[in-house]
Amino acid sequence: MIADLLPDAVASAWRRDDTEPVTLFPEEAAAVARAVPKRQREFATVRLCARLALRRLGLPETPLAPGARGEPRWPQGVAGSMTHCAGYRAAALARTGDVLSLGIDAEPAAPLPEGVLDGVSLPGERGHLDALAARTPAVPWDRLLFSAKESVFKTWYPLTRRELDFDEASVAFEPAPDPKDHTDPRDHTDRTDHTGTFTAQLLVPGPVTGGVRRDHFTGRWLVREGLVLTAIVLTR
Structure with a gap:
């Protein structure tokens, strides 16, 4: 996947x-x-x-x-x-x-435990997630945010060898317009894929690669078969 x-x-x-x-x-x-x-x-x-x-x-x-x-x-x-x-x-x-750095993360497609979201998100991100949840409640947006920030850190760390806290990057999601439906008419289980892209704006000075400071990372996300997956690839 x-x-x-x-x-x-x-x-x-x-x-x-x-x-x-x-x-x-x-x-x-x-x-x-x-x-x-x-x-x-x-x-x-x-x-x-x-x-x-x-x-x-x-x-x-x-x-x-x-x-x-x-x-x-x-x-x-x-x-x-x-x-x-x-x-x-x-x-x-x-x-x-071909690739400067990359980060992938997988999580169960279930809401975060109570109280965790406040510790891994910024106020603006929580408002963004609320708006997304109103449009597409089937996606566990809080878990997706956590996964995206894990992918951000995994991409960041090899380039900087420095920690990056959850409040040092702000993530925004863009869902794809038409989720792919794998639902069998004889099966009442929701098998719809939800996918899209995300942008992580770094709130601290980003890594310098090729003489250019990177102030944001872009990635892709997927919700399928009970999993949340995110990936960032910084290509040359």
């Missing part, structure tokens, strides 16, 4: 569960040696996805141990991002000759 949000230069892979056996490199295994089994399985499956994406780029498999902040350390010449949530794991990678 994540491939639907990505350009051709980006290779991706995803899995719905952790049933596929994965042998970790020693450096990877050491990173989760003390983690609970659930975390170990997620960690292994998302690295399986990353290896498949590396293969699609024509690159060899390599250890993908986490860095100081938990971010994956990609091979030289590769930009990438990973995500995992209940029922979904994915990785997306590209050569840095």
Whole structure:
């Protein structure tokens, strides 16, 4: 599913569960040696996805141990991002000759827990979400905002090596005009895809790439099969 949000230069892979056996490199295994089994399985499956994406780029498999902040350390010449949530794991990678940085995120398509939205949003964003919800209540807009900001951070961090707080970017969504309907007339389950784009305006000085300071990121989003997916790709 994540491939639907990505350009051709980006290779991706995803899995719905952790049933596929994965042998970790020693450096990877050491990173989760003390983690609970659930975390170990997620960690292994998302690295399986990353290896498949590396293969699609024509690159060899390599250890993908986490860095100081938990971010994956990609091979030289590769930009990438990973995500995992209940029922979904994915990785997306590209050569840095094509892509400067990218960020993907997946979340369950359910409202955020009570009280979380105030901590991850700005007042203007909350008004924006209210207006969107009045038009399209089937989309969990608060969860979509959270996911978009996760993708913003994952794109930002490799370029700056600095933290970015939730209140340091303001996100606005633009839904696509006609959602694609997958509903079977014999099935009363809503199978409509909701999709669109978003813009994240950085409220702090953005990264400088190619001699140009970037003050905003643009991305794409999708709600499908019980999931919220977001992606940002900064191409050259």
